[in-house]
Amino acid sequence: MGTAVAQTRCTETTRFDPPLRVLRCTDGLLLETERNATLRPIDRNGDGRLEGAELGGGAALITLPPSARVRREGFQILTPHALASVRGTVYAVDVTNARTAVFVERGRVVVARRSTLDGAVTLGPGEGVDVDADQGPLEVRRWPQERVRGLLERFGQ
Template sequence: MKNPARVAAALAASIVPGIALAQTRCTETTRFDPPLRVLHCADGLSLETERSATLRPIDRDGDGQLEGAEIGGRAVLVTLPPRSRPRKGGFQILTPHAIASVRGTVYAVDVTDAKTAVFVARGHVVVARRNAPGVSVTLAPGEGVDVDGDQGPLDVRRWPQERVRGLLERFGQ
């Protein structure tokens, strides 16, 4: 049986600067140039968010290892080393528009009211519409996709350097 308090805390939590997330075996730190909040987990997972972003860690089974996170706006840079302990079903970032799933990679997710943009710097990421998860695309390094509320096909593109630089500079990359 899942621990309801632990699950509720993980789902309801918005990362608060300076607070250790004991339930998830993750700690949070702040960077100032650029201004970011960084969630570091014991298994090597790192989630860097812009300070105004909301991020809710997801630990469905209460074992302290995140299965995913939900981001409500702004951007998150995800680093998941391939050597980290395997996760059942991989790791997922959930946005209002998309689900981005990985096993080991570095990728960025940028959320606005109109769309979610996913870009892969290293590894591979599977992206699907949140309201139609059965149809997905796989992104390779240098590729990105924009997911909006439409039901049309997802269009994978090699992103121009200006767009990549604009997104990654927000994380000091």
């Protein structure tokens, strides 16, 4: 059975095929992470609703149903390299030591380097961006099906 996460309105459960940790919030926010991923929920004001999460390594799939989107406009995933802000519904974030990759399945997500918010890009469905330590402009690309499939299969998609 699930356990409550801190004082949030979310419950954590485990899925075994594929092995995932699932954080399900009462307003519909769903965070699925690989079992080895390091995810720290962020509730700055202590009201029990997450404003974001810090992903230190591994991959996460974030799903926001339309009913939760309006209340979650400021939801962010922070990684060592990037800041991904929700503007849509379903996206994945994959963190390694060298980079953060963000891919949007549905909706829109704004991505910026964590070190500077200048040069932020907006990703749409089928688009992704790789953010590393380089300070050059972020390049939005349509991801090849093999890369998309490789990432989403890690979540049983």
